[in-house]
Amino acid sequence: MQPIRWLSPDGPDPRTDVQTTPLSPEDPAQIGGFELLGRIGQGGMGQVYLGESPGGEPAAVKIIKPSVVDSTSRLRFAQEIDILKTVWGARIAQLLDADADAEQPWLATEYVEGPDLGKHVMTHGPLPPLLVLSLGATIAEGLGYVHKQGLLHRDLKPANILLGPNGPKIIDFGLAVFAESSASLTAANTVVGTPSCMPPEQATGVKPLTSAVDVYALGAVLLFAATGHLPYHANNIHVLFHMVTDPATAPDLTGAPPELVPLLTAMLSHQAQDRPTVTEVVQQCRALVEAQGLKLAQARRRLTTYTVAPPQEFPTLLPAPAPAPVAQGAAPVLPSPSDQADAPLPDESPSAPAVAQESAPDGHPTMFLTTPHQAPQGEPPVQSESATPAPQTAQDEKDARKAQDGPRQSRPSGRSPARSLRHSAQARRTAQQLREAYAARAAF
Template sequence: MELLDRSDPQRIGGITLRGRLGAGGMGRVFYGLTDDYEQVAVKIIREDLLGHTEARARFAREIDALRTVQGPHVAALVDASGEGEERPWLAVEYVRGLSLKEFVETCGPLDGEHAATLGVLLASALGDIHAAGLLHRDLKPGNILLGRDGAKVIDLGLVALVDGPTDLTTTASTLGTPACMSPEQANTPKQVTAATDVYSLGATLMFALAKHYPYDGKTVAALFMNIISADVKPDLAGVPEEFAPLITAMLAQDPADRPTVPETYERLKEVATSGGVTLPVAVRRFAVATYVERDSDPQDPTPPARPRRRDLSEVVVPGSVVAKLADRLRGAYAVGARF
C-alpha cells in the first residue's frame, strides 16, 4: 500500500481515503475507512474517462452487478456513487490478503488439496454470479483475493448479462485477460456463455497448480492464435495427474464439451474432501495456509502483526490447556456428571 498523492482525493462519499492500493484500466483503487471504521477498497473512475460514455456505462454496470450478486465468496459492495455524481466510484469490503497471483509468485504453487478447495470456492462464486443472470468474463488469479475466510472474487468490471448483449456497445472488441480467455471470447466476444467462465476457472486452477497458463506466445497476437487453434493443445506440464482430466475438460475448445459450474464444483469437492475431511475443515486449512496479511494502513503508526504462511501442524497447544481439557473430559464421562 502506498501513501496518497497530493492529487488524490482525501474523501469521497462518507469514506476517508488512506492509501493507494493499485490501478487498472478503468480507474485507481484506494484503501479507505467509512465513518463507522469499516475497511473498504474504493475504485474511482479515471479522470480522463469521465467524458467517455462507454466507460461510464461499464462502471455503472459493475455497480449494478455488485448490488445484484449475493455470495460469501464475492467481495460485497459497501457503498457506491449515485446517478447524479460527476465522478463515479464504488466501495467493496477490503480483503487484506494477497491475490492468488501474488501468492503463487511469492510462495509457489498450491498443493492438490488446497487447489481443489480453491476451485470449490471459485465455482461457488461463479454459481452465485450466474444465478444473478450475469457472467464474470475476467476471472483470473489477479482477481482472486485470499483472505482469512478463504478466497473472494473481485472486479466485476467486465460483467455481462447471460441472456443479453455481452458488450455495452455494438463493437466486437475483445475484452478480458488473454492468458485466461476462452477461445470463443478471443474469437467471438459477443457470443460467450457461462462456459467461458468455466474455461477461465480452469486456466486459473492451472496457474494455482503449475504457475503457468494453458497457452503462451511471444506476442499477444501469437497467444490469441494458440488459444483459438484446435490443433494447439494446452500445456499441462506441472498439473498433478488427478487434476489433468478435469482441467483438460474445462479447457475444451468447444464450450459444449466443458463441464458446467455445478459439475465442476462437485468434482473439485470430491478431491478437496478425499482425505476424509469435511468441506468446512478443508476451507479452514486452505485459509490458514494461504492467508498472508498485507501492509497496514500507511497512516497508522502501529502496523498489525504479519503472520507468516504456516501449516496447521505447526500449531502448539500449551500443556496446561491440554491438562485442563483432560480433567473436564474425565469429569464429563464420570457417572452422573454433567459437562
C-alpha cells in the same frame, strides 16, 4: 475479417496488499463520506484506494480518473455498479456504496485483507493439490451464485481472486454481462478481457456467451494455482491469440498433479459444450477431496490457514524419516505448526490422538521440523537442562558437579561433550521459530 483489437480490463482491481502507497497531492482526501488512507491499485480508467467509512469500516474505493470521465465510461461504470448490486454470496466482495453520477464517479466495496492468488503463488509457489481442489470448489460455488443471477464474470483470473482471512473472494465485475445479452458497451470487433485466461469463443468475439466461459477461466486459474503457469503463454499477443483459438493447440498442463489432470482437461476444453458446469466442478472437487479421507469443509479451512500463514514463514520443512524410538531424556521432535497443508488437523478426526500421527490419512507424509545441524555419529542427542537424566553412578555425579562448577579444561579421551541448548545459538533460533510458529496458529 477485420482485426480484433485487445483491451485490458476496465479499471483497476480492488485487490489488496499489506502495504499501501501514500496519497499524492492530486488525490482527494475523501469521497462519498469515505476517508481515503492510501493507494492500493490503479488501472487504465481509475484508481483504487484503501478507504474508511464514517463508522470505521475499511473499504476498497474505486474512483474513475477525471481524464477519462465521459458518457461511455459513466455508462460502463454504472453497469458495474448495477451488477455489484445484483451479485451476492459469501465468495463475492460486496458493494458498500457508489455514485455513478458524481463529478468523479466512485464505488466502494468490501476490503479483503490479503493478497490476490497471483501474488501468493509468485511469492510462495504453487498450492498443494488438496488446496487447489478446495479453491476450485469454493470459487465454482461462488460463480454458481453469480450465474443464478443471469450474469457472467467474464474476466476471472488469479489477480481477481483475493485470499482473505475468511477464505477466497471474487472481485472486479467490471466486465460482467448478462448471460444471454448480445448488447455490449464495447466497439465492434473488440475483445475485452485477459487473453491468457479467456476461452476460444470469447477470444473470437462469439455472442452470446454462456456460463462455460467462467468454467474455462476457472480451469486456467486452478492450473496456475497448481503449477504457477497458465494454459497458454507467449510473448507476442498475436501468437497467444492463435494458440488460444487453435483447436489443435492443447493447453499446457506441464507440472499439473496427475489427480487434477482429468478435471483441468475437461474445464479447458476447446468446445464450450464439452466443459463441466460449475455444479459439476464442485462435485468433482468434492469427490477428489473425500477420496483422500477428508471433508470439503476441512480442506477449505486448511486453504485459509495455508494462505494466511504460508509454510515459508515457518522453519524449514523436510519429509519425515522412518519412525525411530526417542532416546531416553531427549526432547521429541514436534510436528511443524504449519504442517503440510494436506496433513490432518487434530480436531478433524473424532479418533485422532493427542499426539501427532506418523502419517496422514490422506496419504501424504507428516512433516517435521529439522535444523541444519545433524549430530555426528556417536554423539549423544542434544538435551535441554530439564531433560538431562539424573546421575546414575558416583563418577557421573562427580562429573556433573564439575560441569556446574565451571567449564571443563580438558575432554576425556574418546568422548564427545553433551551440549546444552543454552549454549547453542542454533537451538535458541529454533526455539524462537517454534514460539512464533505456534503463536501464529494459536486461536487466542
